Amino acid sequence: MLSEDVERTKQPEPTNLRFETDRESEYFTSHTINNRVVLRLLSLRSREAQTQELVNQDYARVVASRDGTALYFCVCDGVGSSYRGDFAAQYLGSAVVAWLQEQEARTGSVRTIAARLRQRMDEWARAAQEELRSLPLAPEAPALVREVLEELREGYGSETVFLAGRIALAPWEAQLQIARPTEALLCWMGNVTARLFITGEHSFTLGGSTDDEGRWSTARGSRGLLNAWSMGLSTIERLIVYTDGLLPLASSLSALNDQELQERARELLLLPENDDMTALDLHWLPAGHPPE
Secondary structure, three states: OOEEEEEOOOOOOOOEEEEEOOOOOOEEEEEEEOOOEEEEEEEEOOHHHHHOOOOOOEEEEEEEEOOOOEEEEEEEEEOOOOOOHHHHHHHHHHHHHHHHHHOOOOOOOHHHHHHHHHHHHHHHHHHHHHHHHOOOOOOOOOHHHHHHHHHHHHHOOOEEEEEEEEEEEOOEEOOOOEEOOEEEEEEEEOOOEEEEEOOOOOEEEEEOOOOOOOEEEOOOEEEOOOEEEEEEEOOOOEEEEEOHHHHHHHHHHHHOOHHHHHHHHHHHOOOOOOOOEEEEEEEEOOOOOOOO
């Protein structure tokens, strides 16, 4: 199941909302935040994972301010050929969201932001690898299998690709009944995709890279290109982030209602090469919906 709870901070500020996927089950949630943004989060394991009771290699985490003016998120897709890709997905997803919360809006160029994040990711890798080593290494498996797993863990570690971001809205202008300009920051490695809708007719895609080397490894740190994109926007309508398991639905995700989204995703499990699927959909409401 998805857990949805309140994350409390030490500062005397309003508590944040937190949403994160559970690696062991399928779930869907829809939540409206202060009449400003509708959040939808979908998570399904592949047919093989469900049949064999394996964990989901995808992981998504979202932290949102209760007034909807700040959203921080990370969607990860663990690399199945690595050792326990689900571990890297959850570890990095949690770490990146926490890091984004610490960053001031528009601090430095995107190149500087990417360099800072890459440095932190390499630091996290060392701690993550130590934690990975402390986990049980399939004690019921034959000695030869355990030896192969140990070589995989030490040589490649746990690996994941990701796309993360921060969307910040200035406080609501009550007299004008509008949201002031938005600041958006996205960063990614690998083939997780984001589609950003400026208006209903104008959208563009980020991420979805075919760079096979772009990934984060607990054993080897950041591999390949770390991308970052930032822009001040006068308006924002929607942002959809999804892993490659949902590629067959990529062009229609924005048109599907809650029930249709879940049904169409389950239909993908019938395909021969189905995969774990995760989608995060953030839909900002128009000016006619003032905050509560």
